[in-house]
Amino acid sequence: MSLLSVSDLVVQFRTHDGTVYAVNGVSFDLDEGETLGLVGESGCGKSVTNLALMRLLPKPAGHIDGGKVIFEGQDLLTLDESEMRDIRGKEIAMIFQDPMTSLNPVLTVEEQMVETIRAHRRVSKSVAKARAVELLGMVGIPQPEARLKNYPHQFSGGMRQRVMIAMALALEPKLLIADEPTTALDVTIQAQVLELLSRLAAEHGTAVILITHDLGVVAGMTQRINVMYAGYVVEAAGTRDLFARPRHPYTIGLMHSIPRLDAQPGEPLIPIEGVPPDLRQAPVGCPFAPRCAWRLDRCWTEMPTLDPIDPGREFVATGPQATHRAACWNPPTAEEAVAARPLRPGFEPAPPPEEVRS
């Protein structure tokens, strides 16, 4: 049995501007100790998915409108608030992009760490403090005892993120959700933090969901990747498999639109034309169709399901050998994936139907 099993999760925000269709039926499983990357651009639903499973959606706009989140055999969506509070921090911990806004600026690190530990464990203050010192040392903060007395603003960005990681791991959670943990950091500091994160997760056997827009970060950090677009998982595969043979036009587009440090000089970038979709429109058809060079007529009207790209093999849900799946009616071939455009003679992307055009 997997540690976490999310199925058909639907999240909507009811705003003054109408309904925002943030997550439109997301399913995935996660094993103990596994690292899964959720990749996508802003607004693709990767953060909302995880806020929903932590039951931390902003109220009153955010609604979970369907689905199940089974964590260690129980459905988190049916728990009441006090049961959920027991799980947060202790079983599932989260670290965010900006540690300055997720640490309390008017409390010292000691107060915050001791509070976190004592909220879940019946230990004395001195025991909790000793644990806090140990944790700060573990994440590589020099002179941990002295630094405990500091306020968050007295730490640098990288050090603050280390404090966040120390707090997240304080109760040895089974699952750590890291939401763009290094996006606000410089590249040399990012390297420090990622190395720390993967080492600690491996040592403690913690499963990690790593949310990021950076394909480079997931390439080195994860065993498996879900690519998200407009509230859907559009491609899912083991990390090596995904990079070796991307099969969804969006994944292919992403890989060709970022310059690689090791690319041949002068290699042109192939951008994805158009703009990300407006999530206030109820989804009709494939959300990527307006930007897709491979679209067929049915792409405008029918959302494809996330299906194995090599049917007939035994289905594997988790791990680096997970079944490679893509949600596409007209998946590009291997040659087309390299060229980043359709190579079939005479192929033209299907024009939008009348009702979409108007």
Added chain:
Amino acid sequence: MSEVGQTTPTVVAGGVSGPPAAGTGSTRPLLEISDLRMYFPITQGILISRHVGDVRAVDGISLSIQKGETVGLVGESGCGKSTVGRTILRLYRPTAGRIVFDGKDITTAEGSSLRAVRRRMQMIFQDPYASLNPRMTAAGIVSEPLEIHGVGEKSERHQRVRDLLATVGLDPSYGDRFPHEFSGGQRQRIGVARALALHPDLIVADEPISALDVSIQAQIINLLERLQSEFGLTYLFIAHDLSVVRHISDRIAVMYLGRIVETAGSRELYERPLHPYTVALLSAVPIPDPAVEGRRRRIILSGDVPSPSDPPSGCHFHTRCWLRERLGNPERCVAEDPALRTLAGGHEVACHFAEEVDGSAEQVQVTGRTPVSGAPAAGPAPAPAGSGPTPAAPAVPISPSAPAGPPPRPGREG
């Protein structure tokens, strides 16, 4: 902030020196800065403010940019790269040093002579949300520079704005919309159109894509490249992302704590980095390929960047340098400021021990390229790791092509 710039070694009143830009065939750089310093004072006290120190944002850098060239300025936050860009445009008055634009010393230029130069240099900003006035229409934003500099009649300006919007890939009829009606990428296009309005020679682009979504970034990069070949623009491209800088630049200058530590052609810099900081920076950039990532070893720099108000003595990088540790912490790094030395091929590096970097296991690790995803790289085969430092190898380019000047840029379609 005029009290900052008191000491300027080379003051040319009015800012006119040298002949006007007549000789187009000359090799005179479009922009030349030498020993530029920009210090921001730190003051204490409420009634009487005392000057207690300086933030040395830019601490003596020299750089020249040829016409038509793209120079990338790369470094981590706080290294002073944005301050360099702003000082070049004379948004600040430099503390010391010299800025020569097209043969004209503009270090202390003021008033109308400064305005005349500013027409020829423009800036593209990072945040397309904050850099556009929310109460002005797109057309108003793009035509404002034309109005300020009194270009053309109203009807001519109107036509010019429509042309500019079309040039950057926006529908000219969107001119009467306001910034909030555009997406991030479209807003950045408006910012580009504004920068182009006065036919500038030099554009300083300060992190122009880092606020944009990944799938939009390539659109803007391609747009900037197309505009460069169309209008013969010269770019100073400031960014923290080495992959992007390497893609767009002919030459790259790497900054650390207010100083340039290495300058080289962008291919050369990647294939033969000679400053320990550059090597570490290259190794830290994640590459979107799990096979490559599995092989790579990062050089994890310890600690954080020191404060620019109290930079370390000698080499600013010595507190975090992996090479210094390897060499048994030589005193020279602490005592002596390394000058930017020019090695073969115009490769400049500010490190006493740059020769030790060349051929080191770290350098090989970072640059050793292997064929990726069906496209075999023409790079050299990685040398066996662990080979001792090549003793002062005379700078022989690894690759046959070590461009001396900017290589020709093929026109790229969007």
